[in-house]
Amino acid sequence: MTGKPTALIAGAGFAGLTAATALAQRGWSVTVLERQPQLRASGAGIYIWENGLRILESLGLGGLAKNAYRGHAMEQRGHDNSILDDGGLPPAVRLVTLHRRDLLEGLKGAAEKAGVEIRTNHEVIGASAQGELLLPGRRSLRADLVIGADGVWSPIRKSLGLELGHQQTTEGAIRTIIEGGTDDLGPGGEDKYIECWSGMRRFLITPLASRQIYLALTCQETDEEGRAYPLNKSSWRSSFPHWAHLIDRIDDVLSWSPYSIVTVRSWSAGHAAILGDAAHAQPPNLGQGGGMAMQSALALAAYMEGVTDSRDIPGRLAQWERNERPLAEHCQHWSCLYGEVSTLPDDVRARAIPKAMADPWVRSELLRAANSRPTGAVA
């Protein structure tokens, strides 16, 4: 290898931009190819847990958290709005919520500051284990390391023969952002998030900074009224009458879509790796899909630190996967388990949630990723 090691990354989402920045900060020459004409995050919010905040701080983006809304509890309520679990978080576990657009903009800025080249309008159709990204028209680009951070439908995962399965859930979400603040959450609402259950529907209330509230309305594929576009407000009001004042304020929504669960043979093949949703997409029930995407991305860069011979890269990728994969798959497993709670009858759920959440083992499994120390993070 003469000169700087080189990396080509397909996809400028949370995974791709984190990997790009962290590699560039470690002396790599990095180019990101993004198929969209511009970097785009849909109009919704995102939860970032302690582990994700440590990653952002390592990338020089600690300021994002300081300007975000911080909740100290993830409260769960039953169909009658009674509190099933107060969801108090341990003081050492920070949880903040951001507008996705702000997170993406922040990551883009960090990447550019680190010297990453981002090329939009560049679609990648595959990769080879020899370190090539394959482009339309039989063209290709070569680097010491190529990375597929190209999301749930990843053509890179498929072309490398890494895919074991891509399942779509029967549950899915409608998302929107409305105007509002913590005063809309009722007494004691100033530092919390609230998840309400009713039948097989859920209503997640997530304050953001600057008087905005992110809402996620979750239901089954078979619930035609629930997933109707435009939103059937009267149907949702009848499930969550205590939150009619928020439902009434909804204007447009991101239409219902299911979640993906991706399983793979391996996270790499030779000089090619896959990251984020391309490798371990999961339902959003733990709010850790993006956190895990950034965590495996930062760790990948840490495992590449100081590489001087490109022949070492496949071995380093294998070590990276051995270390990082169990946690990402733990989140995937627990996120799927949590989703099953929506299939319980209301009265069973009202008994099950308080019991389960009072169990220290369950709580620690749910918070395992939040409590983890991301490889490559500064502290």
Ligand SMILES: Cc1cc2nc3c(=O)[nH]c(=O)nc-3n(C[C@H](O)[C@H](O)[C@H](O)COP(=O)(O)OP(=O)(O)OC[C@H]3O[C@@H](n4cnc5c(N)ncnc54)[C@H](O)[C@@H]3O)c2cc1C
């Ligand atoms: C309803 C919902 C709520 C969620 N809430 C949370 C949450 O609160 N907290 C959390 O941590 N996670 C959450 N997640 C999960 C999180 O959104 C994902 O895990 C995260 O976006 C994955 O990032 P990524 O970079 O791997 O993929 P993506 O964000 O999908 O980025 C992939 C990028 O690759 C580009 N691309 C795709 N194909 C190609 C190609 N062929 N060539 C070039 N570029 C390409 C895309 O345009 C995109 O820019 C949620 C997910 C859902 C569905």
